[in-house]
Amino acid sequence: MALEITRCESDADYEDWRRVRIAVIPYERTQSLDELRRGDTPDRLLLVAREDGAVVGHGLAALSDTAGGGTVIPRVLAEHRRKGVGTALLDRLTQHVVGLGTPVLRSGADDDGALAFAHRFGFEEVNREVEQTFRITGPIAVPPAPEGVEVVTEQERPGLWAAAYERFGREALAGFAVDTPLDVNPSRWATTWLADPQFLALHDGEVVGCAGLDRDADTPIRAENGLTAVRGDWRGRGLAVHLKMRALAWAADHGVEEVYTWTQDGNAAMRALNTRLGYATTRTGIQLARRLAD
Template sequence: MQVLPPADLAGITFQAATPTDLPRIAAFLSRAHPDSPVGTADLERADSFRLPGEVFRRTLALRGSELVGMAEVSVPRSENYPGWLVLEVAALPHEAAGDLPGVLLRLAEEYAVSQGGTTLLARVKEHWPERALYERAGYSEHDRLWPSTLDLRTLDFEAFAAEVAQAAATGVRLVPLSDFGPLDEPLQRRLYALIAALLRDVPSATPIKVWPFELWQQRYVPTLKHPEGLFLAVAPDGQWVGISELHMPIPQRPGTLHNGLTGVLPDWRGQRLALALKLAAARAALSRGFTQSRTSNHSINRPMLAINERLGFVREAAMVTVKKDV
């Protein structure tokens, strides 16, 4: 295992992580931030997205044999602009007030700059101690996402009957992806075209960089194990004009599905289709035994935040993206 240069921190050793460390890294991250539990499968999935030769380093800090801190440098997935890198620094609560977090951040920044990093990002919940660490180091808020959760059992579907009727009056049908048969490449390309068009239009501080089809195929398609939870809005002429993704279980939160992208193409907005899509996906999730829907929305995405508020999503502490140019 590669041993990294030591820092001036008594009792701490630093080493590069290996794939065999993932279970204890997941346990460490869950201890560092109990409100955001992480599973080994989450880390494995994130690591599987990494391309050969991509900038990446995960540094572990150990006090004796105990994992007490971590620093990571990687390529951001939605803001993968040239020179942009994302950092993650975490420490156990009893280490957070000491020198370790600052040392980890310095190690991460030095490595990022050595790899051509010019814009550094970090993501931190607004109440986590790391936020102050980043701010002291010159980072400022760049974007803000609101995580929220809906108890699907509380949904009063009848309360939205008028809006659902308005959506139905357009002639648009709400159809699960599973109804279209096997997810072969022609179907994948059709789905990709819709998702790519909608992602380019998501309100965010920085436009989302859409992956090329082949990369999307490699990263996204393997996650589509439950196509019955992905609902499409199908226009009378057969065109796909909207989507709501509620198909991916969250292992660390039993009974919970991740509510991914929900959106409608511009020409079809204003017809309550996004609301109808979310309701259809929610009804299907309940029928499959799921009770919770969890999502995140950019703070400037007011239309979707308004829909989620009407449905009863309960907002949590914001996930803040901070940014520093170096």
């Protein structure tokens, strides 16, 4: 059979790309067509692999949020694996990242098959993260916010999130427990890192904490937590708990039954907070990297 790998251009291509992701990792939300379109940047490449016109896999390559890294993600439908499709996709994605001039390839694996594939091509583990899931079975009680704090959403007050990048965002990003610091520019912060709804805690007009949700358009009873963070001088006052529970209450009020989040293995404080609030650990993800010089 003839394998054809093409760049996503039409809406039909993007929907085929979405279909592969939903099939391969059904436990995570997949961006909608509109979200994928809005995320188009010169550095990002989305591919669809077809055999005799039938979709068999897809790929993604782009600059990583990790400094000096380029992300490569090949995925192949289960019934079409071990036929060279993943290797062909990885080759195209790697070529794209080489063209971006980054020294490190980064990827991830959530199962033994994906991990074995990555090891064949020289990828090694650099970080781990755990998925924690909260099941909603009734109304959510929200404890009061600390005195002097007002909580609004970015959707109600557009522009607060982008404006918070320098004073709040940089600190929040620096707190990630990863092998290499994150390198997120203001544009990516204002778009890719923005959840809907995005709850923002304000004190004297400045953002001092955040928590958000992204609902799964394909499975509306499920949502993913966005970034939850509190500025250093506001920690230990119950603000993180208030924001997390506020997001969960919004989910309960909008028919969501399951909220999940990914937390770095080294972020013991957030993992402990999630556990205390009732999140259960449901799976582990492995972050991988390989230097292009190798």
